[in-house]
Amino acid sequence: MTAAVPSWSCEDDGSAPGCAVEGVADGVIPTAGVRGRIVPDAPLAPLVWFKAGGKADWLFEPADLADLQHFLEELDGRQPVMALGLGSNLIVRDGGVPGVVIRLGKPFARVQVREGSILACGAGAHGILVASAARDAGIAGLEFLRGIPGTVGGFVRMNGGAYGREVADILIDCDVVLPDGEFATLSASQLHYSYRHSELPEGAVVVAARFRGTPGDPKAIGAEMDRIAQAREDSQPLRTKTGGSTFKNPPGQKAWQLVDGAGCRGLKLGGAQVSEKHTNFLINTGNATSADIEGLGELVREKVYARSGVGLEWEIQRVGRP
Numbered sequence: 343m344t345a346a347v348p349s350w351s352c353e354d355d356g357s358a359p360g361c362a363v364e365g366v367a368d369g370v371i372p373t374a375g376v377r378g379r380i381v382p383d384a385p386l387a388p389l390v391w392f393k394a395g396g397k398a399d400w401l402f403e404p405a406d407l408a409d410l411q412h413f414l415e416e417l418d419g420r421q422p423v424m425a426l427g428l429g430s431n432l433i434v435r436d437g438g439v440p441g442v443v444i445r446l447g448k449p450f451a452r453v454q455v456r457e458g459s460i461l462a463c464g465a466g467a468h469g470i471l472v473a474s475a476a477r478d479a480g481i482a483g484l485e486f487l488r489g490i491p492g493t494v495g496g497f498v499r500m501n502g503g504a505y506g507r508e509v510a511d512i513l514i515d516c517d518v519v520l521p522d523g524e525f526a527t528l529s530a531s532q533l534h535y536s537y538r539h540s541e542l543p544e545g546a547v548v549v550a551a552r553f554r555g556t557p558g559d560p561k562a563i564g565a566e567m568d569r570i571a572q573a574r575e576d577s578q579p580l581r582t583k584t585g586g587s588t589f590k591n592p593p594g595q596k597a598w599q600l601v602d603g604a605g606c607r608g609l610k611l612g613g614a615q616v617s618e619k620h621t622n623f624l625i626n627t628g629n630a631t632s633a634d635i636e637g638l639g640e641l642v643r644e645k646v647y648a649r650s651g652v653g654l655e656w657e658i659q660r661v662g663r664p
């Protein structure tokens with residue numbers, strides 16, 4: 343990098359020292375001293391369950407926590423920031439996501455057992471890894487994470503839950519990096535959890551979380567995890583391009599029943615379809631655009647409202663430019 347180039351500006355030839363920049367970039371992004379991987383115009387479809395949608399202006403995969411903090415400090419709020427887990431609850435709109443999408447990979451995927459039936463998890467760890475580590479350590483109460491195909495960061499943000507339990511029941515606290523690079527530890531009560539919702543600060547990236555369970559028998563825990571896996575297999579379209587539960591269950595009601603009751607089972611729009619197997623799941627049958635998927639969701643909402651007077655609320659996060 344020459345003196346004429348601002349130290350936080352990305353050169354088009356990707357030659358900035360100390361970081362891996364791939365492709366051609368527009369706009370400005372800090373690269374000096376950054377050790378992680380930065381990709382401009384990064385296709386997000388391969389990274390999300392729906393396998394649809396546009397590109398991130400920038401995708402950043404930090405090398406570690408210090409790298410993430412340094413990057414965000416240097417970014418200094420000049421670009422919006424969004425964290426991405428497995429994209430299992432996400433519609434990325436076709437126009438792509440402005441600013442920087444941050445994806446936590448292996449450096450953030452460790453799970454450690456601590457005294458007092460506590461698991462300390464990196465935010466990139468998958469639910470199945472967390473549940474399996476808990477089983478092996480004889481920690482009960484985290485079995486439900488076996489069935490949710492996301493990362494710890496996504497669970498904390500979404501208050502993921504299943505089978506009568508949710509993250510709010512097990513979270514002690516989490517570590518976050520705020521958009522200005524500041525590190526903070528937030529207790530569960532500071533997240534003000536409600537159904538599939540937290541008040542995580544806008545743009546905060548969860549980097550780690552501590553969950554508490556109770557002492558349990560690994561065999562019994564394993565059996566419960568197997569039961570959950572089988573129940574999922576029987577009831578959900580797991581091997582499809584989907585985004586999980588589309589709508590939140592309204593108080594006292596089941597979203598899938600309202601969708602089914604409005605005659606939407608199997609309903610299609612473009613390449614998107616309401617699952618025949620589970621009517622609260624939308625699926626990409628092949629080449630759906632995100633506009634097809636979101637449009638189908640809106641059509642379902644209209645039909646449910648016309649039929650039952652209930653306004654379904656999206657559970658799936660919809661992000662980016664149309």
Ligand SMILES: Cc1cc2nc3c(=O)[nH]c(=O)nc-3n(C[C@H](O)[C@H](O)[C@H](O)COP(=O)(O)OP(=O)(O)OC[C@H]3O[C@@H](n4cnc5c(N)ncnc54)[C@H](O)[C@@H]3O)c2cc1C
Nearest residue numbers: 425427428429430431492493495496497502503504548586
């Ligand atoms: C087949 C299937 C079954 C599912 N079953 C369930 C279920 O039973 N219960 C349930 O609750 N959900 C379920 N889901 C939805 C999904 O798995 C959860 O919402 C999960 O918590 C999303 O995790 P993720 O890491 O993939 O997040 P993403 O989908 O990548 O992102 C979801 C939201 O979390 C934010 N986010 C992700 N990582 C971070 C981070 N590190 N820091 C800050 N914010 C972050 C994103 O910005 C976005 O707003 C299912 C999905 C599928 C496809």
